[in-house]
Amino acid sequence: MAKIELTRIPFIKNALKSRYPQLAVFIVMLIGYIFAILAGLIGTPVGSHNFSIVFVWIAWWAILILVAVPFFGRGWCAVCPIPLPGEWLQHGAVLSPPDKRPKWLNLRVPKMFRNIWLQNISYLLLALFSSVLLTTPNITGIVLAAMLFAAIGLSTVFERRAFCRYLCPVGGFIGLYSQTAPIELRIKDKQVCVTCEGKPCYNGSSAGYGCPWDVFPGGLTKNTYCGLCMECIRTCPHDNIAVNLRPFSADLAKPSTRMDEAFKAFIMLGSAIVYAGVLLGPWGMFKDAAYNVGSSAWFIYAIVFLAIIFVVLPGLFTLGILNTKNTLPLKQRFASLSTALIPLGLMFWVAFSLSFVLTNASYILAALSDPLGLGWNLFGTANAAWQPMLTSILAPAQTLALVVGLVWSARTAQKSANEAGTSSMPVVIYCFVATSLMLWLLL
Template structure:
């Protein structure tokens, strides 16, 4: 049906009919007011969506489905209903001529996503059912090695993943078009001139020079003034610094049971969940409020900070290694359930930040060492806000370059991000030093299309080109595969496999088993997957050049799906353990002899959220969609003419496999960490 409607069938049909018949029969009928009212009612999105869902769910009900299997006539009726209802469903999305929209464009996005929810419900029911839903299939011959139940599970999975893509791709296209900044008439004229008068490479540069302004958070009268204030940042940093000290003290001297200690609840459950939410809703807020840089600034009052960071260390490899070690040690030493170890991790973090930035200029710790910062940088690639210039013409006329050099009142960007050449949130801590240093007030926190730079490959200030940054691609891959590995390690099937391996190889300890497992999933698996997909893309798409830049370009497009997995996982723990800090704080008050009625509420339960699984599935759906979209954009820019689909296909398969793994993970029993019950 979508292809039929995309062909605008009415015009060729009317043109192909005899003119007298069209004039005397068809025209009066189409102009009849009752007919027009009925047509608008029939194609109303509310009507089409309800009709589509009723037909899908109704015909998949076992009694009706069994009827269609036994009766050829009813089988034809079923497919006729599917054809008519699906044609009407896609009508408000495609709007074939001469239709007019009845809903605003943005409303079609939830229209499609809600339709995908019902597809997910039916597919999940078939995939995870422990019995054969349609008895007739139990009586027919099966493929070798399959039984009726496994055949049903396979059918449900096929209906789930490819079926969801048909809803998510148009929803993503509409979302990108809606989020793209609107261009003014003069900007359109300038863009047209650029297309007519300059070469292809120059045209790309000119398009970047055009000013597409979005909503600026700093333009809000009171909110903007508060956010840009250095005093406000220091207050927030000071609060988190004090909270970190409290967590360390409780971790060292409090009860060594994770859910009863601040060090076992706030860092591993609430801070991580809120961080990912903030990154995907606003931006890199937690780097803005970082307590470690607060301690570093205090340390610089004593330490010299006069050395240059070694050139050979100006990469992401240190942070890649630290991230891999963190992901392994989190499971190997049960950091989530060891307040004492958690406290020493925080102490080590403070010492590292003070020592590195106490002896080296700039923000070397943030840019090259801090694994938390690298996590924030990569996830903020899909954030809706970005610290960027408001008007590039003002930057071109500026002679001071205070945004990067600083001045007597305010330091410039310590991460060496030159605003006119800055793209995306990569390496940006949202410290707003550039905002306060700019003499022209030409930098804001401005809305952008999430992930807009993932498919582009031009020089970025202090970052360079994605195609030349193997270390950056490795960082993204560790975080993407680490997202699925970190979540899977908490599920019952993976825990059973690891326990079986430990019992089988009884001479190997649990940390060693986990080291082998993590090395395979974080090291070997990404390497084989990325190189294999890059080789396939180069061959299928006739892409010129070596494998490395192809792999680096496409690796960046995996970031949205990784961010979705982090959100689905951390969001689960955040919402299931939302109230656990309350009895912990009550215990602290009692220990400090502050008046608290009774004893801590250790039996306090967080109310169950039935929609949590739907939220996780929707998050993964959106992550898959965005990653597929940007992988397609990269393939279009790299592949030979008419071979973009072939170049994109290996990455589409890889992303789909990761998505299936994510869906499998969220449907598994998961360890309820950070909770007593």
């Protein structure tokens, strides 16, 4: 399938070039985000009746993992409200054209942090406390507020969106999985960028800001670090930026060789497996251990969780590829071949989320009418009874998601192995075993 340039359609191009549609969505999102913080802090402590839990961890999560990431990649980042207040503060403006004088420290992020290790750590910090985070409104409120203030703080110290690019716990995995999405922002003609004076897409101009994600669009080859903020469409004086529809997982044809990205794939794969067992499994002792933060059982849970992610999964993977005939160093082979785990991990999350979301979606109606759990009945749905949805198709849908993920990963493994000049079989077998484990946990 060839690429289709969506920005050739005048309506789409105008909507992306104008700041107003995006601003309108941003404002709605920011209001919702601040309301989620308040609901978490002052609303009912009963999670299933609190807006912060129901709308963040059920509604938003469903949209993110089942729709936004698979089909729009970093589409969520394009409308995420978290960096907004910090960015407005950094620019000293909401919409008006920027002046070049920095308003704050405007430092460059130190080189040692210009990778996604901090995002891996911030994700894991939340993941280890996820049983509490997912179920306790005031903890969700505190974490949402902390992310907002961290983004503001980093915007006053560092240039551009340092929080989004290097610290956001969600942005890390969205970036990883955005490589599979059938949408991309790319330049049309490389030569135009080579001869372009001043590189306004990166440095900014009177038409807009330099790339907030610290990416030079002329060098974009994958979606991972492009936040789809559309600034470059506004600043490019040569109309050389396009948003394209493309085949799924086009970015994975060129495997990454970065260890931070490789470990991100293992972190996401491992946490999907752990959550499927702990949260959706029938074993009460695992739930107790995950929920009772600070207890000795929780420390054992945390150690096992980290061991699965950093030792067991990568260790078995390494053992599998150890004896494949190849001249590439093992580290490079490891990073390159782990690209195959990206579609597998995404579909693990889809299968896990289907169960979690369909079971709990009926809470949305009640929380809509009584978001703080204060006895309101705004839309007459406050007393809607809990009822799981579509349970008859849940298991077949999960099987379909996991088998599609396995095929997708096996194909990706073949491409990565071709690229690395080695056999794909160990990776394919690894993916099959992981899929069988996930099937056992979910079905």
